[in-house]
Amino acid sequence: MMESHNYSKVLCQSSGPWVVDLARPVMDKYPVRVLRKPAKTLVMIRMRETVAKAQFYLGEMLACEAMVELEGKKGFALMMGDDTQKVMAAAVVDALRKTDLPEKEPVLRALEQRKQELEKEQQQDIARHARSKVQFETLDVSY
């Protein structure tokens, strides 16, 4: 079973329509209480550099957040970009995985499958870039 941290990664990396389709059966069937309306926000990126290991702020990223309640369980999502429908659907999925509703298992299976697809795409991207690995040779010629 996928670790809880990875749910948000799969949802974030998937397209908006895919996430909305995933949550739609739940949203259509059960009452979803909106605790925090989908809204844009900023996330400041905190980094650590290497010279003095000091932390500094690199800049902000635009993100969207939403919080819902489903069957007494809170669901939360925060995602880069401004897709309010996607973040709302992701919050519902987050709440769903904490419930015992029958829709939970098929959704988790879909997330697991999507995770594998994303990993495959990532591996292909890594392999494409790996073709540009270079081995420079020094010559016995000096200028």
Added chain:
Amino acid sequence: MGYVAVTGGQEAIDASIELLRDYRSRGDVPVDLTALRDRMGLLIDRIMSEAGLYAPDYAALALKQCEGSPEEAVFLLRAYRSTLQRNYTSCTVDGSQMHLRRRISSAFKDIPGGQQLGATYDYVHRLLDFSLEQENEEEVQSWKEQFRAETEETQALSDQAPRVLDLLRQEGLLEQVEEDTSEPCDITMEKLPLPAPRSAILQTLTRADTGFVSGLAYSDIRGFGMSHPTIGELRYGWLDIEVDSPVEEGERIYVGAVDITEVEGLMGSRPGSSGIGVGYGCVMGRNDTKAIAMAVLDHALTLKDTGPTSDMEFVLLHGDCLEMNGFISHLKLPHYVTFQSKLDGLRNQKRSMGHDEEK
């Protein structure tokens, strides 16, 4: 200096704004935002870095709105950013966690994990490609499909690697710098303190205008400073950004991935030091030059030198895209009263000199 307000000209200003719209809609081919975002990636990266806001879609929108002017686009993004609430700060990320797509070293031929050129203009001929004038999108997509199909399926490749300079650190060959454990200063929330703490220096440089940072670093290397840099490592890729979950204690939430270019520059030894000094550069997006230049300036600011690049106030207070362009730009606006006052002063001076001569 005092300022005097002016009024009037509303109709002319309205007409000017209409003209802007007319200029922006020249020709009959609209600018597609998705194409702008996806195929002008380096420009989008530069705008986001200088605005200090990672928002590729909005950077494209800003560029469309202002006819591709980087300074106006940065202004638009900064202005928009100021309307939003910042509810989160990410968990601390480190360049060593980067998912690498490019990684080079000009100091070492062989590095653990290997050098990877990635997508770079370093080795292309700078010749105009006239075939792009007749570029056919179907052919582009067909080429892309073929290019991607050529990639061999291999078993679980890693896209992370240790830093090159860690080897020198382990050997004790790098300059010992005292660890800075202070809370970072945020120059978007408070006035830049001088002398600036390290966090404020890095935040200021990473947001600075690419041209300003590059020009200053060039001047430093050319002889107005003390740097003789060698790139220990330049890495480009993306970092996973996470925040602590507000609903599940101890859990983290994945927010997205941010493209980053990070540089560790070997700057030579300073007098009395037993190790090689390192300069650090890190910028949003794909921008080798800015990251290298930032590393040069980061190190220059630690030197007790009389050159301009070691003058903290000079370097940190003049490179912000919005501030520098805003100040230069304001010179175009009415200064009638101040200039008339200068003329009055000069006329009075001439009059009194003539009066003296008559005497």
